[in-house]
Amino acid sequence: xxxxxxxxxVMTWLRDPGRPPAAVEVTDLEPVHGQLAAGRFPGSLFLGCxxxxxxxxxxxxxxxxxIPHVPDRLFRTHRSxxxxxxxxxxxxxxxxPDSHLHTLDHRVYEQYLDDGGPVPWxxxxxxxxxxxxxxxxxxxxxxxxxxxxxxxxxxxxxxxxEARYAEVAYxxxxxxxxxxLLASGGGPGAMEATHLGAWFAGxxxxxxxxxxxxxxxxxxxxxxxxxEYADPDWLHRAMALRAATPASxxxxxxxxxxxxxxxxxxxxxxxxxxxxxxxYFANSVREDGLLTLxxxxxxxxxxxAGTIQEIFQDLTQNHYGTLGVISPMILxxxxxxxxxxxxxxxxEELAKGQAWGELLHLADDPDEVVEAIKSYEPxxxxxxxxxxxxxxxxxxxxxxxxxxxxxxxxxxxxPVTRDLGDGQAVHQAxxxxxxxxxxxxxxxVAPEVPGPLRREAAPGDAxxxxxxxxxxxxxxxxxxxxxxxxxxxxxxxxxxxxxxxxDVWPWFEEAVVPSRGLLVIARGKKLSVWAGGLAD
Numbered sequence: 001x002x003x004x005x006x007x008x009x010v011m012t013w014l015r016d017p018g019r020p021p022a023a024v025e026v027t028d029l030e031p032v033h034g035q036l037a038a039g040r041f042p043g044s045l046f047l048g049c050x051x052x053x054x055x056x057x058x059x060x061x062x063x064x065x066x067i068p069h070v071p072d073r074l075f076r077t078h079r080s081x082x083x084x085x086x087x088x089x090x091x092x093x094x095x096x097p098d099s100h101l102h103t104l105d106h107r108v109y110e111q112y113l114d115d116g117g118p119v120p121w122x123x124x125x126x127x128x129x130x131x132x133x134x135x136x137x138x139x140x141x142x143x144x145x146x147x148x149x150x151x152x153x154x155x156x157x158x159x160x161x162e163a164r165y166a167e168v169a170y171x172x173x174x175x176x177x178x179x180x181l182l183a184s185g186g187g188p189g190a191m192e193a194t195h196l197g198a199w200f201a202g203x204x205x206x207x208x209x210x211x212x213x214x215x216x217x218x219x220x221x222x223x224x225x226x227x228e229y230a231d232p233d234w235l236h237r238a239m240a241l242r243a244a245t246p247a248s249x250x251x252x253x254x255x256x257x258x259x260x261x262x263x264x265x266x267x268x269x270x271x272x273x274x275x276x277x278x279x280y281f282a283n284s285v286r287e288d289g290l291l292t293l294x295x296x297x298x299x300x301x302x303x304x305a306g307t308i309q310e311i312f313q314d315l316t317q318n319h320y321g322t323l324g325v326i327s328p329m330i331l332x333x334x335x336x337x338x339x340x341x342x343x344x345x346x347x348e349e350l351a352k353g354q355a356w357g358e359l360l361h362l363a364d365d366p367d368e369v370v371e372a373i374k375s376y377e378p379x380x381x382x383x384x385x386x387x388x389x390x391x392x393x394x395x396x397x398x399x400x401x402x403x404x405x406x407x408x409x410x411x412x413x414x415p416v417t418r419d420l421g422d423g424q425a426v427h428q429a430x431x432x433x434x435x436x437x438x439x440x441x442x443x444x445v446a447p448e449v450p451g452p453l454r455r456e457a458a459p460g461d462a463x464x465x466x467x468x469x470x471x472x473x474x475x476x477x478x479x480x481x482x483x484x485x486x487x488x489x490x491x492x493x494x495x496x497x498x499x500x501x502x503d504v505w506p507w508f509e510e511a512v513v514p515s516r517g518l519l520v521i522a523r524g525k526k527l528s529v530w531a532g533g534l535a536d
Contacts, residue, residue: 048078109266151294154190154301172197186259188229297328321383451501460486
């Protein structure tokens with residue numbers, strides 16, 4: 001469904017007489033009040049829009065769903081974009097030591113506590129929070145689409161003057177300069193260092209060094225060690241450095257970073273150096289979501305129970321391939337992770353014989369961390385389904401890069417009574433899979449019944465022949481393809497059919513040269529359909 005978050009997009013949509021249902025996320029729709037009152041909107045969503053009661057009633061009566069803002073909440077139940085430090089810290093006064101108490105961030109936290117904290121006393125409050133968090137997740141997905149995201153986890157007790165803080169900032173700055181989007185839990189300590197590094201990505205080494213040796217790191221006299229986040233001037237020192245090193249809009253776009261904090265820990269203000277802040281009410285959604293969006297790896301600097309929990313959450317995602325790709329896990333601090341908190345020996349044991357084991361790193365040198373991230377090739381570490389693991393093996397052995405497109409759709413289960421020798425039954429199942437696959441990639445294309453199905457006597461040779469139908473000698477050596485395909489087909493006990501007359505063009509963008517027909521693979525009695533193409 002199309003999402004409309006700008007008024008001009010809504011106007012364009014309203015001018016379309018055959019307009020499809022859309023999700024409208026514009027707060028003020030007064031300029032198009034007349035068009036909305038005169039139209040019908042079956043299946044459309046109006047999210048967080050400020051609508052007069054009569055117009056809201058008309059929209060609902062014509063088939064739309066209206067989810068308004070809950071008026072007594074300080075936060076908007078639906079928002080089309082992430083928070084910024086300017087929004088959360090609006091009203092901050094550097095000359096007022098209690099200024100943070102008057103910001104939107106802290107006032108929402110106070111309301112959060114008044115409403116029962118993590119267990120709200122009112123179902124209306126619970127629903128408002130869930131709607132808010134859904135909107136935050138949606139906004140994150142828009143921000144990270146197409147980006148290479150690296151997360152840095154670590155304890156909130158890391159002090160700004162510690163060498164490890166500077167090392168985390170260095171890692172984040174280097175990766176940001178190389179085009180990665182850095183993300184963290186958005187709080188103090190190692191999290192703040194992540195965003196400080198991104199903030200200084202467009203500045204010289206000397207400027208970052210000066211920041212880490214000046215007033216920004218000077219704690220009040222008599223401060224308790226490892227609790228800098230509780231210093232009364234913690235935020236004031238950060239805001240002063242931010243004001244002294246302003247970033248232009250261009251810098252913020254080029255060197256963006258994403259903080260993902262939570263009001264569960266609302267007593268700790270979010271890191272003000274993050275360009276975008278995705279603040280959640282539900283900490284469980286926040287933690288899993290942060291690890292999920294880190295598609296190019298996670299760096300774990302020293303931390304306590306929360307960081308250790310995140311290590312095993314990330315390990316679980318990699319172990320089961322739940323996201324379809326396995327990404328690097330880098331434990332930063334050898335002595336800490338082998339002796340102080342001896343997680344590393346257990347990880348080594350769990351990694352034996354596992355695909356994710358080769359992406360598990362233990363490092364002390366920041367440059368080693370950076371290199372582990374930069375050397376990662378996601379397409380060589382696909383996980384989850386058997387088809388993704390087969391694709392990953394083909395890509396790694398044959399060195400197939402991102403311009404080689406492989407798409408596949410598989411049955412979740414197969415009838416135990418299926419007879420693979422019954423060509424008609426197999427063709428019927430394959431037709432259903434082809435239609436399902438096309439609905440995912442080209443929902444507007446009317447699917448056709450694929451042509452005749454041919455079972456191949458030599459599965460490995462058939463797989464190799466199919467690959468070379470769209471990859472010529474410049475991209476793939478036929479002999480190597482045949483040898484690799486034979487070995488994989490034998491190891492995985494594959495049966496293969498070909499659909500040489502099937503139309504593959506709808507499976508890809510116009511610039512992709514498709515394979516000659518589709519390939520059908522069976523493991524046991526479960527079938528999957530493959531389409532291939534080359535963006536040359």
